[in-house]
Amino acid sequence: MAYKIEHDRPNCIGCGACAAVAPEFWEMDPDGKSDIKGGKRTEEGGEIIKEELDIKDEDYEKNKTAAESCPVNVIHILKDGQKLI
């Protein structure tokens, strides 16, 4: 899997745009921030500091739309380890 999505969760402002445009991959958490569905979470001091998920090539466009809809640019997409967004 060449693409990976990443969420800089601490800086998410919980606007809901990602979950609205790509609900297959993004959902809102009761704490007000979004989560990557099924994403691997990295925690530090009890706080989720990063979420990541490998995605298929065909799921790139949907997540690109989510990343572009994020007003604070906390959704990133990497291809082969290189940051595209």
Ligand code: SF4
């Ligand atoms: S679009 Fe960005 S700020 Fe809005 S909920 Fe999603 S990750 Fe958070």
